[in-house]
Amino acid sequence: MTEIVIVGAGPAGVAAGVTAARAGAQVTLIDEYDRAGGQYFKQPAGSSAAKNFPPLLADNIQKGQDLLAGLSHPNINFLHNTLVWNVTPDRKLSLYSPDGSDELQAQRLIIAGGAYERVMPFPGWTLPGVMTVGGAQLLLKGQAMLAGRRLLLAGTGPLLQLAGVQLLEAGAEIAAIVEIQKPKTLLPYAFKFWRHWDKVGEGVKNQWRLKKAGTPIKFGHTVTRALGEQEVEGAVIARVDDTGQPLAGTEETLDVDTVCLNFGFVPATQLTQLAGCEHRFDSRYGCLVAVANQHMETSQAGIFAVGETRGIGGVDVALLEGRMAGLAAAQQLGYSSDETEQNRQDTLRAWQKARAVVETLGAMFAVKPGLCALATDDVPVCRCEEVTAGEVRAAVRTGVTHLNGLKPWTRVGMGRCQSRICGPIIAQIVAREAALDVKSVGSFTVRPPVKPIPLSAVKDPKGF
Amino acid sequence: MPNDSADVIIIGGGVVGCAAAYYLAQGGVEVLLVEQHGIGSGASGRSGGGIRQSARVSEEMPLAMASIALFPGLSDQLGADIEYVQAGNLRLVENPEYVEPMQTDIVRQQALGLDVRWLEAEEVREMVPLLKQGSIFGASYCPTDGHVNPFRLTTGFYQAACRIGAKALIGQEARSIRQTDAGGVIVEVGEQTVQTSTVIIAAGAGSRRLCQNLGFNLPLTNLCHESMVTEALPPLFSQMFGVFPSGLYFRQTRHGGIHFGGGTSEQSDIARTTGKNLQATARRITRLMPELLPVNVLRAWSGIDSHTSDKRPIIDYLNENVILASGFSGHGLAVAPIVGRYLAEWITSGKKPELLAPFGYDRFN
Numbered sequence A: 001m002t003e004i005v006i007v008g009a010g011p012a013g014v015a016a017g018v019t020a021a022r023a024g025a026q027v028t029l030i031d032e033y034d035r036a037g038g039q040y041f042k043q044p045a046g047s048s049a050a051k052n053f054p055p056l057l058a059d060n061i062q063k064g065q066d067l068l069a070g071l072s073h074p075n076i077n078f079l080h081n082t083l084v085w086n087v088t089p090d091r092k093l094s095l096y097s098p099d100g101s102d103e104l105q106a107q108r109l110i111i112a113g114g115a116y117e118r119v120m121p122f123p124g125w126t127l128p129g130v131m132t133v134g135g136a137q138l139l140l141k142g143q144a145m146l147a148g149r150r151l152l153l154a155g156t157g158p159l160l161q162l163a164g165v166q167l168l169e170a171g172a173e174i175a176a177i178v179e180i181q182k183p184k185t186l187l188p189y190a191f192k193f194w195r196h197w198d199k200v201g202e203g204v205k206n207q208w209r210l211k212k213a214g215t216p217i218k219f220g221h222t223v224t225r226a227l228g229e230q231e232v233e234g235a236v237i238a239r240v241d242d243t244g245q246p247l248a249g250t251e252e253t254l255d256v257d258t259v260c261l262n263f264g265f266v267p268a269t270q271l272t273q274l275a276g277c278e279h280r281f282d283s284r285y286g287c288l289v290a291v292a293n294q295h296m297e298t299s300q301a302g303i304f305a306v307g308e309t310r311g312i313g314g315v316d317v318a319l320l321e322g323r324m325a326g327l328a329a330a331q332q333l334g335y336s337s338d339e340t341e342q343n344r345q346d347t348l349r350a351w352q353k354a355r356a357v358v359e360t361l362g363a364m365f366a367v368k369p370g371l372c373a374l375a376t377d378d379v380p381v382c383r384c385e386e387v388t389a390g391e392v393r394a395a396v397r398t399g400v401t402h403l404n405g406l407k408p409w410t411r412v413g414m415g416r417c418q419s420r421i422c423g424p425i426i427a428q429i430v431a432r433e434a435a436l437d438v439k440s441v442g443s444f445t446v447r448p449p450v451k452p453i454p455l456s457a458v459k460d461p462k463g464f
Numbered sequence B: 001m002p003n004d005s006a007d008v009i010i011i012g013g014g015v016v017g018c019a020a021a022y023y024l025a026q027g028g029v030e031v032l033l034v035e036q037h038g039i040g041s042g043a044s045g046r047s048g049g050g051i052r053q054s055a056r057v058s059e060e061m062p063l064a065m066a067s068i069a070l071f072p073g074l075s076d077q078l079g080a081d082i083e084y085v086q087a088g089n090l091r092l093v094e095n096p097e098y099v100e101p102m103q104t105d106i107v108r109q110q111a112l113g114l115d116v117r118w119l120e121a122e123e124v125r126e127m128v129p130l131l132k133q134g135s136i137f138g139a140s141y142c143p144t145d146g147h148v149n150p151f152r153l154t155t156g157f158y159q160a161a162c163r164i165g166a167k168a169l170i171g172q173e174a175r176s177i178r179q180t181d182a183g184g185v186i187v188e189v190g191e192q193t194v195q196t197s198t199v200i201i202a203a204g205a206g207s208r209r210l211c212q213n214l215g216f217n218l219p220l221t222n223l224c225h226e227s228m229v230t231e232a233l234p235p236l237f238s239q240m241f242g243v244f245p246s247g248l249y250f251r252q253t254r255h256g257g258i259h260f261g262g263g264t265s266e267q268s269d270i271a272r273t274t275g276k277n278l279q280a281t282a283r284r285i286t287r288l289m290p291e292l293l294p295v296n297v298l299r300a301w302s303g304i305d306s307h308t309s310d311k312r313p314i315i316d317y318l319n320e321n322v323i324l325a326s327g328f329s330g331h332g333l334a335v336a337p338i339v340g341r342y343l344a345e346w347i348t349s350g351k352k353p354e355l356l357a358p359f360g361y362d363r364f365n
Helices: A011-022 A055-072 A133-143 A159-169 A183-193 A197-212 A270-274 A314-332 A341-364 A369-374 A389-397 A403-410 A422-434 A455-459 B015-026 B058-068 B071-078 B096-111 B121-127 B150-163 B204-213 B278-288 B336-349 B354-359
Strands: A002-007 A027-030 A076-079 A083-087 A092-097 A100-111 A115-117 A130-132 A150-156 A173-179 A217-219 A221-227 A234-239 A252-254 A258-263 A265-267 A279-282 A287-290 A303-305 A380-382 B008-011 B031-035 B089-093 B117-119 B139-142 B167-170 B174-179 B185-189 B192-196 B198-201 B220-230 B240-244 B249-252 B258-261 B296-308 B314-317 B322-326
Touching (some): A002 A011, A011 A100, A055 A076, A055 A133, A115 A133, A133 A159, A221 A258, A287 A422, A389 A422, B015 B031, B015 B150, B058 B354, B117 B121, B121 B139, B185 B198, B220 B278
Parallel strands (some): A002 A027, A100 A303, B198 B322
Antiparallel strands (some): B089 B139, B117 B139, B249 B258, B314 B322
16 A cells, blocks of 8 residues: 555656655655656756756756756655556556556545646648647657747637747747637736736747747637648648637738647646546536635545646646545645645735736637637547547437437547547537537546556556 | 326336337337436446347247347338447457367357357457467457447437337436236335336346336346456457456447456346456456557546346246336347347237247246
8 A cells, every 4th residue: 555646747746746746645656757857847858957058948957957856755756657547536546657567545635637728729730740839849859959940829828828938938930829719808908917927038038039030929820730641841820700600701821831820728637537536627628627615525435636737737736636535645644744834825916916917818818719620620629539529419409419419420539639639629519509508418428548558558557 | 097008008117118118119009118227327338338139048040040140120110220230250269279179169159040150369469469479379250240339229210119109217316116906006106106018127136126116026036247348449340259267248339438348247236336356357358459558548437237047037927917027147238139029029919939938937946
């Protein structure tokens, strides 16, 4: 029996692990990837030092290294390259790694599942050269590679501009950044940033840098098409109406070889769902998020959910929630920390403040239903099973009103990604076609294994 | 006052309900199909896909044989490719002590007129080289058995029924069924009330509760099973497989995935995929076919179906207005077409089809 098992070694998971270990608990931290850090604090390959990167990335990499240094604590056992493919409500985990497979019984379980980037399908989105913004960041940080020569960044949210600056600093040419929100819809939120000067400062600084480099930021626009036969040779952008639907006659063609997309994030709730934790539908992200109390404990006793799994929060929230869950889990096992009541109150207040900012950001950059119009009937929406938007809409017209009900008709969500990528997209398309709200079309049932694993690993949980 | 009416209301959009809707509509009967969730969302869409006569109890054998005779023409008739493969069923014997009981059972089935024979281990391996040498001691082989895409079979019947005039209410629950003094039935569906003379309950795992509401306490038990499918592979074998006595079954789908399941099941009214049985099932299939060891599993799922104490369905009038067609005990997919056709015949002619004789509910009184 392991005292505390933490799934996910991003900011939230690492903060939880370090905090619990320092309080005296034995921690097993598990991550699917080779190195800790998650997407946000992704570390460069080999022993490349932070100083070899341009300033903005160098700062991020250094901060990540400072956090990850805490993992050297003797109470922490880090299992890398390890996938948790099933978890039960009584905290039994099934693990798979290329070296073997295993089962773990956790006394306390902290799920820091992170998030997936949301993409919206449009004609040409399956061409080589279309990727997520996070994908371009990974290439840059992990491999010191630029995603392309001339880039279009499209979608919605603060990541577009931040990544834009990182890519500029690394030498990329950015044709444009297109953001579906319009200044007039963003402006009413401005007063909510009163006293969050650091956030405002970051945003202003990024905009200033982009302006200085001559990179156009086009608000109220979206990408509508990627051009090219074998790979991206250009992209079309257009203005959108208030629902996000592109306006005919406003198209403009850009000469780019790469299109990077990010329409915000979708919380990864596969494991909290398998564990039977309560979830609620969040209309801003158009999907489920795990419900947890202020100690980050879910409806399942002894199972905690932190970071993006509880609703997109970003790094500050993730670090705080990780710390709070680490402390609470350790305390439940009888470990006391040297943290004073005053510290605790400070952490709680800092967390409330940080969550308030991201709640505002979430509302500002909420999913726009009109973007579904981009997925014309011939556009594939489920890439694994090659199902088009038209086939999904035809199934809806037979009377299907729930995502699971689409499977007998179309095979959507039944391929390798098990709807992780296509699920939120298809939910939007079905809701729009059936004239229902996204909440009522439900979500695809999460099933083990959460990602494909070989039969050899299923058959024998103790080695091969 | 009822705000709609139909000659027959079918409760349950599974394969039996959809087949009944199709054959009734074909006979010009006004049908309304009511499905609470989605077409094929219950046991039908989660089934193993086996279309077999072999290894059935004697009472069910003639019905299964009549049903299999319908399958070869179904894709054309329904205008939907149901992915039917009639490549035989191999029921593998893994343990030498079961060779004799299996051979005895083959004699029983042959006496009922089924083309089924015993194959020695080497003959089986010639047909399916992927089977590991020494892993089996022979098999029963029924060449007219096969498998189908259960999704396509169910939606195929449904769409064909709709094309010839059947109506459907999808996503709405049949909340109550009550007989009227005038000799008809009122069914409350969602916010509507629909009047009819005949109701077919073909609600699978939901049938027990509907029957209870009508005052019938039938020996129906809901069991939850789990199965799995692998990533798509090139064509490896075309037969349907069963394993005696472990209960494992598997087939390769048109899509390419190996779909397998069976083994233990537990009593449950909710389909929950716990993964509990996956390990044992994976162990069984890789013992037979070790070459599948590196193949990726894409997903596991579960389903619940309705079982009777003698593992035979109940297909019978519960009263003058309500027919139950449920309790198929995990092997209803293959007989669904003929059951649908006989239900239509029975309702329109008033005469009970002979082959339905063994499925009366009075056998439990």
